[in-house]
Structures are given as C-alpha cells and as structure tokens.
Amino acid sequence: MSLSFLGRFTLFLVLALMSAWAGREYALPLANYLAEAQDSTARDTKISGRSLAYRVPSDRAITFAFSQPVDLAKILVHPAVGEADRAKAEGFVYGLRIRWLDAAGAELAAYDQFLQADAPDAVFVSGKNWRFFRTRPELIAEQDQIITESPAPAARLEIEIIDADPAIVGVDLRLYERQPFMGANATAAFERLSEQDKAWLAEANAFPADMLSRSEKFYLGLNAWKPVGPLGIAGRDYEGLVLYEAKLTASEKAAGGVQ
Numbered sequence: 001m002s003l004s005f006l007g008r009f010t011l012f013l014v015l016a017l018m019s020a021w022a023g024r025e026y027a028l029p030l031a032n033y034l035a036e037a038q039d040s041t042a043r044d045t046k047i048s049g050r051s052l053a054y055r056v057p058s059d060r061a062i063t064f065a066f067s068q069p070v071d072l073a074k075i076l077v078h079p080a081v082g083e084a085d086r087a088k089a090e091g092f093v094y095g096l097r098i099r100w101l102d103a104a105g106a107e108l109a110a111y112d113q114f115l116q117a118d119a120p121d122a123v124f125v126s127g128k129n130w131r132f133f134r135t136r137p138e139l140i141a142e143q144d145q146i147i148t149e150s151p152a153p154a155a156r157l158e159i160e161i162i163d164a165d166p167a168i169v170g171v172d173l174r175l176y177e178r179q180p181f182m183g184a185n186a187t188a189a190f191e192r193l194s195e196q197d198k199a200w201l202a203e204a205n206a207f208p209a210d211m212l213s214r215s216e217k218f219y220l221g222l223n224a225w226k227p228v229g230p231l232g233i234a235g236r237d238y239e240g241l242v243l244y245e246a247k248l249t250a251s252e253k254a255a256g257g258v259q
Contacts, residue, residue, distance in 0.1 A: 048129065049245040053172040054230055054238050061099070061160035062238055063231045069103075069153030070177045074225055075146040077173040078131065079117050080138035085167040087121040092141055094164040094171060100150035101158060108150050112162060117142035131245050138169050140243075156231070172241055176225035186221030187214060193224070 053076075056062050066073075079092050093116050100108040120139040123130050131140045148157075161171055179189060190198065198209035201220045212220070230238040 047244050047246050051174060051243050051245070052227075053174050053241050053243040055241060056096075056159060056161050056171045056173060057238075058161060058170075061097075061158045063101075064157045064159075064175045064228045065231050066155060066157070066177050066228055067226070068177075069155060071150045071153050072178045073148050073150075073157055073228075074176040074178075075148065075159070075173055076143060076176075077115070077146065077171060078143040079141045079164070079168040080133075080136075080170045080172060081120065081141055081167050082138065082169055086119060086139050088119045088167065091116055091118045091122070092165040092168055093117075094168055095162045096146075096171070097160050097162045098146070098148050099158040100148075100154040101156040102152070103155040105156075108152050108154050111148060113146055113148075114163070115144045115146075117144065129245050129247055131243055133241065134244060136241070140172075157228075172243070174243075175228045177228050179224045179226050186224075187218045188221075189224055190217045190221035197224075 054062060075096075075098075077096065079094055081088070081092065085092075093114065095112060095114040097110065097112050099110045102108055118126070118141060120130075120141055123140075123142050131143060133140070157175060159173065159175075164171065190201070193201070195209070201224065202209040202212060202216075232238055234240055
C-alpha cells in the first residue's frame with residue numbers, strides 16, 4: 001500500500017466521519033426549519049391584506065397633511081387591548097377629537113366622536129374580517145369607520161384621544177382623502193389601482209374586480225380613497241404599525257374563532 005493511497009484513504013475516512021456527525025447534528029434542526037417555513041407560508045396565504053396604521057399618542061394629537069385641499073375624509077380606527085381583556089363582554093368605549101385646519105393652522109371645524117368597539121373575541125366569532133399584529137402583544141378590537149366633513153377645503157386634519165376605557169392600550173387609525181376623479185378619469189384611476197385595492201373597493205359587489213363592467217369600475221373609481229400619512233418623523237412624532245387582515249377559514253368559524 002503506497003503512502004499516497006493511505007493518505008487519500010485517511011482523508012476520505014475523516015470526511016465521511018465529519019459528514020455523518022453533521023448529518024446527526026443538523027438534519028433534525030434543518031427538517032424542523034423547513035417544516036416551520038412551510039407552516040409559515042401556509043399561514044401567510046390566509047392573509048387577505050396588510051396596511052400601515054398609526055398609533056394616536058396618548059398625550060397629544062397626531063396631524064395628517066392632505067396632498068391637496070379637501071373637505072371630506074375617511075378614518076378607519078380601532079382600539080388595541082391586552083390579552084386579559086380579549087373577551088370583555090361590554091366592549092370598549094373611546095372618544096376622538098377631530099379638527100380640520102387650513103394651511104395656516106387655523107381651525108375650520110372640530111368634532112368629538114365617541115365609539116364603542118366589540119372585544120377581539122367577539123370580532124373573531126362574528127365572521128367578519130379580523131385584524132392583528134404579528135410582532136406586538138396587543139389584540140385588535142372592532143374597527144369603526146368615520147366619514148368627516150369640513151365646511152371649507154382643508155390642508156390638515158388633527159386627531160387626538162379625549163377619553164378612553166382604561167383597558168385600551170392604544171388607538172390606531174388610517175386616514176384617507178377622496179380622490180377627485182371625474183368622467184373617464186375615474187375608470188382609468190380604478191385600472192391603475194393595485195389588485196388589493198381593487199378587491200377592497202369591489203368587496204360589496206356580486207362579482208370580483210376583474211369581472212366588473214366599465215360602468216361599475218367608473219363608479220368605484222369615483223369613490224376611490226387615497227391613504228394620507230402623518231406629519232413629522234417616524235419614531236419621534238408618530239408610530240407606524242403594520243396591520244394584517246384575514247378572513248376566517250371554514251374550520252376556524254366552526255371552532256368558534258381564532259385562538
């Protein structure tokens with residue numbers, strides 16, 4: 001047996017032993033990782049949408065700037081609560097003060113709006129779309145919609161919490177301005193929307209967005225809303241939160257919600 005052959009045989013043996021050890025040490029963790037990745041992908045397929053919401057500071061107002069002067073805005077708002085209050089039978093009451101401002105900061109109008117939201121568990125079992133955070137411990141209670149109007153075109157909208165149930169950890173909202181589309185522009189505007197936004201606008205229709213007639217797209221385009229962001233610097237003047245939305249599966253509905 002030559003020395004060169006013995007060396008090659010020894011190297012082969014060492015590599016074989018290392019391969020066997022690596023297989024024993026990493027095969028199971030790798031298999032677990034792949035299983036978790038597949039499970040994560042399966043969970044993601046249930047998500048019907050995601051959006052950016054903004055938490056209203058507890059000690060001051062949050063201010064939004066419109067892209068152009070508007071006199072009509074839509075607010076989607078919900079309270080977030082802790083695990084201990086997820087099934088609170090009476091729900092949660094909270095109030096918002098909404099102030100319309102012109103470009104110079106002068107007040108055009110102010111409204112106080114009080115809302116009552118069902119607890120997260122009540123939303124789960126209702127069959128409605130449910131919303132959740134993936135990296136935060138809070139649970140999201142029922143969402144409400146506010147349509148607010150200014151007596152004159154406004155440049156900004158200011159929102160603050162004026163009263164809230166002690167169980168509420170935070171109030172998160174999304175603000176939208178009406179897009180001023182007219183005539184054929186309304187249809188073109190609808191066609192330029194993302195697939196998710198088209199589906200959202202067409203949700204109340206009998207047919208999905210890709211099966212709508214030209215006239216249906218026209219009227220949906222007239223009612224399109226554009227998201228508006230807050231003034232300031234993220235992390236200092238406001239906090240943006242990724243909000244996920246999903247629909248209950250048949251098995252989840254049968255089980256009485258999502259645990």
